[in-house]
Amino acid sequence: MMIERALIQEKVKRYDLTNTVISTLGSHSALDICDGAKDEGFRTLVVCQRGREKPYLHYKRIVDDAIILDKFSHIVKSEVQRKLLEKNSIFVPHRAFSTYISYEDIEENFNVPLFGNRALLRTEERNYERNQYYLLKKAGIKIPKTFLKAEEVDRLAIVKVPELKRKIERAFFLVSSYEDFKKKAKERISKGIIDEEELNKATIEEFLVGTYFNFNFFYSPLKDELEFLGIDRRLQSNYHDFVSLPAKVQLEVDFPLQNIEVGHMAATIRESLLEKVFDIGNKFVKVTKREYPPGIIGPFALQSVVTLDLDIYVYDVSPRVPGSPIIATTSPYSKYYFGEVISTGRRIAMEIKEGIRQERLEELVT
Numbered sequence: 001m002m003i004e005r006a007l008i009q010e011k012v013k014r015y016d017l018t019n020t021v022i023s024t025l026g027s028h029s030a031l032d033i034c035d036g037a038k039d040e041g042f043r044t045l046v047v048c049q050r051g052r053e054k055p056y057l058h059y060k061r062i063v064d065d066a067i068i069l070d071k072f073s074h075i076v077k078s079e080v081q082r083k084l085l086e087k088n089s090i091f092v093p094h095r096a097f098s099t100y101i102s103y104e105d106i107e108e109n110f111n112v113p114l115f116g117n118r119a120l121l122r123t124e125e126r127n128y129e130r131n132q133y134y135l136l137k138k139a140g141i142k143i144p145k146t147f148l149k150a151e152e153v154d155r156l157a158i159v160k161v162p163e164l165k166r167k168i169e170r171a172f173f174l175v176s177s178y179e180d181f182k183k184k185a186k187e188r189i190s191k192g193i194i195d196e197e198e199l200n201k202a203t204i205e206e207f208l209v210g211t212y213f214n215f216n217f218f219y220s221p222l223k224d225e226l227e228f229l230g231i232d233r234r235l236q237s238n239y240h241d242f243v244s245l246p247a248k249v250q251l252e253v254d255f256p257l258q259n260i261e262v263g264h265m266a267a268t269i270r271e272s273l274l275e276k277v278f279d280i281g282n283k284f285v286k287v288t289k290r291e292y293p294p295g296i297i298g299p300f301a302l303q304s305v306v307t308l309d310l311d312i313y314v315y316d317v318s319p320r321v322p323g324s325p326i327i328a329t330t331s332p333y334s335k336y337y338f339g340e341v342i343s344t345g346r347r348i349a350m351e352i353k354e355g356i357r358q359e360r361l362e363e364l365v366t
Contacts, residue, residue, distance in 0.1 A: 009362035027096035036345025072100035139287035161202035230331025235263035266330035
C-alpha cells in the first residue's frame with residue numbers, strides 16, 4: 001500500500017526548514033540536482049554505492065555530504081532513512097532511483113519526503129497497466145502505433161527490450177517484418193544480449209521517421225503553471241556515430257546495433273512549433289492530475305519525434321528528473337522565461353525554496 005501522503009507531509013512540517021538538505025541518489029542526474037541546489041543556497045547530500053562514489057566526492061563544491069552504501073538498494077534500511085530525516089532531507093528521485101530500488105520499497109517503505117509524485121514513477125514500466133501509454137492516450141497525445149505481437153509488424157518498428165546482464169540498459173533494435181524480427185532476435189539471444197523471457201515481454205512500436213527531441217518541462221504547483229525548460233537529444237551507443245560511417249562500411253560491418261544512452265546534446269525547435277510543444281505538456285499535466293492526484297510535481301520530459309507533417313508524437317515519458325544536464329548551459333527557453341539559463345536542478349531548488357518561503361512545502365512532496 002502506498003505511503004500516505006499526509007504522513008510524509010507531517011514529517012516535513014516537523015523539519016527545521018532553515019537547515020533543509022536536498023538529497024538524491026549518486027547516479028543519473030545527481031550532479032545537476034546538487035549544482036542547482038547550491039545555486040539556491042541549500043546544502044546537499046548524495047547517497048552513493050561503493051565503487052561509484054568518486055565523482056560525488058570529487059565535486060566538493062556542490063556535494064556537501066555523502067552516505068556510501070554497499071548497494072543503492074540499502075537506502076531503504078532504517079538507519080539510512082533515519083540519517084536522511086535527521087538532516088531534514090527533501091529527496092529528489094530520478095531514473096536510477098527507480099531502477100535500483102524496487103517500486104514496492106519506494107511506494108511502501110521509503111519514508112523520506114520525495115520532491116514529486118512517487119506514484120508516477122512506476123508509470124515508466126511498459127508492462128504496468130496504467131503506464132505512460134495509458135496516460136498519453138487518455139491525454140489525447142499522439143503516440144506511435146503499437147504492435148501486440150511480432151507477427152503484426154508490417155513497417156519499420158523498434159523492439160524495446162532490456163539487456164540481459166544490465167537491466168537498466170536498453171537493447172532496442174529495429175525490424176521491418178516478422179522475418180526480420182526473428183532473425184535479429186535470434187542473433188541477440190545467441191550473443192547473450194537479451195533473453196527469451198524479456199523478449200516475450202518486449203514492447204514493439206512503429207519507428208517514426210522524423211526529428212527526435214526530448215522536451216523538458218517543469219510544472220509548478222505553487223504557481224499552477226507549466227514551464228518549458230529546454231530540449232536535448234540523446235547520444236546512443238553503438239548506434240549514434242555508426243550512422244556517420246560511409247554506407248559501404250556500414251554494409252560490411254556485422255554486429256548488432258543497440259540504443260544505449262551515453263550522453264546528451266542540445267537542440268532548439270522552430271518557433272512555430274512551440275504552440276504544439278506547450279500543448280502536449282499541458283495535456284500531460286492535466287491527465288496526471290486526473291489519474292494520479294495530485295499529478296505531476298516538478299520536472300518531466302516527453303521524448304518525441306516531429307514528423308514531416310510537423311506533427312509531434314510522444315514515444316516515451318520521463319515522469320521525474322529527465323537527466324538532461326546539457327540544458328543547464330544551452331537552453332534559450334529557460335532564459336526567455338527567467339532572464340537567465342536555468343537548469344532542471346536549479347529549478348527544483350527554486351521551487352523548494354519558494355515552498356519554504358510561502359509555508360507550502362508540503363504541497364511539493366509525497
